[in-house]
Amino acid sequence: MxxxxxxxxxxxxxxxxxxxxxxxxxxxxxxxxxxxxxxxxxxxxxxxxxxxxxxxxxxxxxxxxxxxxxxxxxxxxxxxxxxxxxxxxxxxxxxxxxxxxxxxxxxxxxxxxxxxxxxxxxxxxxxxxxxxxxxxxxxxxxxxxxxxxxxxxxxxxxxxxxxxxxxxxxxxxxxxxxxxxxxxxxxxxxxxxxxxxxxxxxxxHGWGRRLPLPDLIMSETFCGQGETPLKSAVAHLNTVAAAQANPADQCVAPAVPQREPPKEASALSFNSRNFDDASASRASQAGSGTWPAMVLK
Amino acid sequence: MxxxxxxxxxxxxxxxxxxxxxxxxxxxxxxxxxxxxxxxxxxxxxxxxxxxxxxxxxxxxxxxxxxxxxxxxxxxxxxxxxxxxxxxxxxxxxxxxxxxxxxxxxxxxxxxxxxxxxxxxxxxxxxxxxxxxxxxxxxxxxxxxxxxxxxxxxxxxxxxxxxxxxxxxxxxxxxxxxxxxxxxxxxxxxxxxxxxxxxxxxxxHGWGRRLPLPDLIMSETFCGQGETPLKSAVAHLNTVAAAQANPADQCVAPAVPQREPPKEASALSFNSRNFDDASASRASQAGSGTWPAMVLK
Structure with missing residues (x-):
């Protein structure tokens, strides 16, 4: 290579x-x-x-x-x-x-x-x-x-x-x-x-719905509480997506305030500047970034 | 959507x-x-x-x-x-x-x-x-x-x-x-x-080697013979890659004549014109197309 x-x-x-x-x-x-x-x-x-x-x-x-x-x-x-x-x-x-x-x-x-x-x-x-x-x-x-x-x-x-x-x-x-x-x-x-x-x-066809991912995340042990910033980051991915999609598709309640997606974001892009900014704290990163509705359906 | x-x-x-x-x-x-x-x-x-x-x-x-x-x-x-x-x-x-x-x-x-x-x-x-x-x-x-x-x-x-x-x-x-x-x-x-x-x-570390994929393909039933054009297509992917890579990395004997990769192919691209030309026969398609060495290592 x-x-x-x-x-x-x-x-x-x-x-x-x-x-x-x-x-x-x-x-x-x-x-x-x-x-x-x-x-x-x-x-x-x-x-x-x-x-x-x-x-x-x-x-x-x-x-x-x-x-x-x-x-x-x-x-x-x-x-x-x-x-x-x-x-x-x-x-x-x-x-x-x-x-x-x-x-x-x-x-x-x-x-x-x-x-x-x-x-x-x-x-x-x-x-x-x-x-x-x-x-x-x-x-x-x-x-x-x-x-x-x-x-x-x-x-x-x-x-x-x-x-x-x-x-x-x-x-x-x-x-x-x-x-x-x-x-x-x-x-x-x-x-x-x-x-x-x-x-x-x-x-x-109504057989099932997508489960809320934050509910499936555990910390240290099975059913262990914690990982709040991670769960917020996960919820935020869905929140941003749901705001762009049909509200009927929303399966996770908004847990993080929605932000406007950047104008230059592509139809399939994360806002990598927000997501990957190494200087941001874990908690603040959890509340930023965008994900388009299309990919989450 | x-x-x-x-x-x-x-x-x-x-x-x-x-x-x-x-x-x-x-x-x-x-x-x-x-x-x-x-x-x-x-x-x-x-x-x-x-x-x-x-x-x-x-x-x-x-x-x-x-x-x-x-x-x-x-x-x-x-x-x-x-x-x-x-x-x-x-x-x-x-x-x-x-x-x-x-x-x-x-x-x-x-x-x-x-x-x-x-x-x-x-x-x-x-x-x-x-x-x-x-x-x-x-x-x-x-x-x-x-x-x-x-x-x-x-x-x-x-x-x-x-x-x-x-x-x-x-x-x-x-x-x-x-x-x-x-x-x-x-x-x-x-x-x-x-x-x-x-x-x-x-x-x-010499524990194992990648098996030749054509040997793993069977036709209609387990160990069924056949699928020769498909096996040729698979072998050709490896042949082209091997020709571009260190010969020591080659694990499949060339089964299809090698062709020159097109000059405009990207470092990670198939030659989609050859591979996807619907007018070409299955057999002739099997012998065309490129895949870079990097991705097959």
Missing amino acids: PEHMTAASGDEFDQMARDAVYRAMFTRRDVRSHFLPTGLDDAVLARLLLAAHHAPSVGFMQPWNFIVIRDAARRADVRDLFLAAREQELPEIEVERQALYRKLKLEGICESALNICITCDRERSKNSPLGRWHNPEMDLYSTVCAVQNFWLAARAEGVGVGWVSIIEPQALKSLLSIPEHVTPIAYLCVGRVSEFASKPDLET | PEHMTAASGDEFDQMARDAVYRAMFTRRDVRSHFLPTGLDDAVLARLLLAAHHAPSVGFMQPWNFIVIRDAARRADVRDLFLAAREQELPEIEVERQALYRKLKLEGICESALNICITCDRERSKNSPLGRWHNPEMDLYSTVCAVQNFWLAARAEGVGVGWVSIIEPQALKSLLSIPEHVTPIAYLCVGRVSEFASKPDLET
Whole structure:
């Protein structure tokens, strides 16, 4: 790597680059609809897979494999597994929500350009389990990180991804000839889409709402009080966003006085001068900075 | 969301934005060294947590909590747990690699600005387990997605993150007063760093090497042959990178004739004209396009 690419001497992300990373996260969706009947170029898919392959993995074991499923008949079989699983899951849902559950579209197995099953080979580094002796599930978690890399890269490429979890795993293993020591982690529907929804479908349909992030932050121990400046900083991000958005989208009560966003701020920019001013105190920083409404939906 | 932000009409990432997302993934590191003695602004940490909070979650359950640990004495206790766990794990490592294992630096618990334990509350949506009846581990996986969002956002902010998995989970739960129904997913060391290493530490020290991605791609079923154009496209990404990098970094044999990168390509750009030309065939696309050496290290 060239010397100038170290963090200390120029490998920083500028504001536009940081914004792009956050935008991929905030506009990523679990896509079940809006798949286009177009295919997906191998060149694009190759980049998504390379992104997945650069996920962290415990002991650098890289336990993942990627099964690409294009065949229509096989995908119809997978869809049948989903339909059966949905009927089995239905009685477990609260009675008053079962009608809504039935209405929700929860997969795009046959409509998407292709499907990908990302698996975890649990024996790939069995003789040298660095970092897995006390936490043997770390290889599964590593594979999930690969899924998330794939998903975010897809968002940046304009490719929709939906994770189908309503499926009986042993039936899926049988259908895809996955051996016993390999665990399917994610069955993904992947393809070009006409749009990305502005909010998660489950939020749009009233299944759930985004929890207030300050409530999820704890200090030193579980349920430990404290971290007030941090919680204020978090609340402020949402406050500024909510003031710019539809008030109905607001899920955190304003905890910090709102300030006018700077005129020169881009549509996707933090006010980095306020946020990153090293001379400001933690508490005063917590009350400054902007975040656009768009990215928080 | 403004109408112009739909995928169909302008919500695309331009090449610079896509490059930024990939750069975060390819230059992210599991950081154990190079932590600076400076603190971490709450405003920055708030953004990282908001990124984590926008991870996908099954049934939109958002099962995560974030315990921020700053106290030096508590962190020393966690470090003692790590040291004990490392001694317990050592005998499980292949004998010929135990000396190397001992030499590796595997955590930065006390040197980093702060620690964060990201947990999964397994009862948060127990009455309405959409998407978890057949795969009850989906809430754990959702939390891992939050960890990866945090990690990538941190990279974009110039903040190093290291995941400590060599730790006895029940001892950690006890130390942090985590209740029985909550699972600690990731214990993270977080802070400003002087540099991000150009390669994973475990690769630098000869513990492992990056596997050739084409070998990890399967077609239709596990170990299914096929997907030759896709594998060629993947190999070509590495081939072009390797040709620009130190040959010692090459891990995939050239499978596609190398082409000269276009003169106008940025240091972090794909040649999107070659990669995305819809008129080109899948096979010919597989052999075109560039990716810089830097991002593949």
